[in-house]
Amino acid sequence: MVATAHNLVSLADTIERRADTRVSLARTGTLRLADAPSSREVRIADLNRDGCRVESILPLSIDQAVTIGIPGIGQNAARITWVGQWDYGCQFDTPLPAGSVTAAMTDNVHDLGYAALRAPATFxxxxxxxxxxxxxxxxxxxxxxxxxxxxxxx
Missing domain, CATH: 1.20.5 (Single alpha-helices involved in coiled-coils or other helix-helix interfaces)
Known part of the structure; x- marks a missing residue:
């Protein structure tokens, strides 16, 4: 019982120590283990300049080194700081530059302008x-x- 109460207090302290609140992102990203040649697709649930929460079925452990690919930002080295049932808390080795969270939230798919391929206007x-x-x-x-x-x- 004491260990459970201690873990709950520790988790609450961790959440309160965050410098920035996390922004809900819910976008697909990539996660690569430090010793793996290929990356796997994950869902980036939320994000701030210091870290993110990823949802994945990959078996990850606390303090494991990973590289996280975030659309609009790029690849970032990180460490797993907490483990949930299907989600993981990650802390970036170096904080993201200013404006990165906003860049991750914008749509990075652009219209190529092929007007000739569009259906003609109807009368x-x-x-x-x-x-x-x-x-x-x-x-x-x-x-x-x-x-x-x-x-x-x-």
């Missing part, structure tokens, strides 16, 4: 033209009914 009637067309169709329908009724009765 749209002006409101007055739509009313005239609707009136003409209605008049034609009523005229057909009147002609048919005249032939049947006459």
């Amino acid at each position: 749209k009637w002006a409101p007055r033209g739509r009313l005239v067309l609707l009136g003409a169709i209605s008049l034609a329908g009523w005229t057909a009914i009147a002609v048919t009724a005249g032939r049947l009765l006459g």
Whole structure:
């Protein structure tokens, strides 16, 4: 019981010691273990200049060295500072430069401007033209009914 209470207090102290609040990011990033040649896809749940929280099924341990790839920022060396069930707290070896968190939040997919590949614009009637067309169709329908009724009765 004492160890559990101590761990809870320690986690609360860790959260309160953060210099900056973390910003919810929820973007796909990459994580590479220090001794692995390839990176794995992870979800970066939140971020600040000092660290981030990643969600992954990778088996990571506290104080493990990793490299985290964040869209809009790039690769950053970090260490795992806490382990949850499916998420991990990471502290960057060096804080991110000013403006990095904002850069990670912006969409980094840009339109290439291929206007020729877009569908051509469709013709749209002006409101007055739509009313005239609707009136003409209605008049034609009523005229057909009147002609048919005249032939049947006459």
